[in-house]
Amino acid sequence: MMCVHCQYEQEAGNYCTVCGTPFYDSLTVNEPEPAYQIIETHEARTDFRSDRHLKDRFSFSDYMKDHLKEPGKGFAADEELFKYGLLVIVFYMVAFALSFYFLANKLYTIMMGGLANLFSETGYQQSLPFLNLTATILFFIALFVLSTLFCLYVAAKFMGEGLSVRLLVAQYGSVMLPFTIVNIIALGFGLAGAGGLTLFTTGVSLFFLIAIMPALLIYHRGMRSSRPLNIVYWSIGTTAASLLISYLIVRYFIVDFILQLQDVAPFL
DSSP, rough: OOOOOTOBBOOSBOOOOOOOHHHHOOOHHHHHHHHHHHHEEEEEHHHHHHHHHHHHHHHHHHHHHHHHHEEEEEEEGOOOGHHHHHHHHHHHHHHHHHHHHHHHHHHHHHHHTTTGGGGGGGGGGGSSSSSHHHHHHHHHHHHHHHHHHHHHHHHHHHHHHHOOOOHHHHHHHHHHHHHHHHHHHHHHHHTOHHHHHHHHHHHHHHHHIIIHHHHHHHHHHHHHHHOOOOOHHHHHHHHHHHHHHHHHHHIIIIIHHHHTTTTTGGGG
16 A cells, blocks of 8 residues: 555555555545446536526526517517417506507596596496406407518518428517517506607607518618628618508598597597
């Protein structure tokens, strides 16, 4: 047995008779670890990091924080964020519809002099029908969203940069997130009866939805392409198509609805 400290050799004993160093320390130091243990430890650490990464990545609160701080991350969203992108789109539409309902209901109450409940026995409603009105507005905003998604999908196909539906929804919803917050703010304005602020905030978010969003997504998609593309023209063309379809939606679906609200318009 050789001491690792002073290199003294002796036949037996647990300690070096010269310096007193325990021999089991030398055995522990000199004995190599089995390779399979190292591999297992590495794999365990890799799995732990991977699980932690996935957990952080798919946390909805972290997703919102990241994309609100850096909305540009939405352009790099992958299909795994499909469900979060879809949730953001749904929140956008619901907040938009509720903003107009609460505003219209507030103005209805004002039109009734704030005493609509006193007339309930004589046939007057205490408030506007929630389900009917909200469902109608939700239907209109859903048409705008679907038409924009359709324009983006078709444009990407013609460019030769086809997008899957899941990827399109993931990126579309992620980029839309800041304007979903704008609609939530508009909801508060609607509850307060602030007609001008409600119309301004919802108008800004809707304009971004049908005019700015198509150009941004197509331009970014074209920039990442390995082939030469006239991305400026593709972006403008996609926006033009989206605006045209939006005009048709307004012309054939929303005009009658707006005419029914003309009595409320003076109070905006």
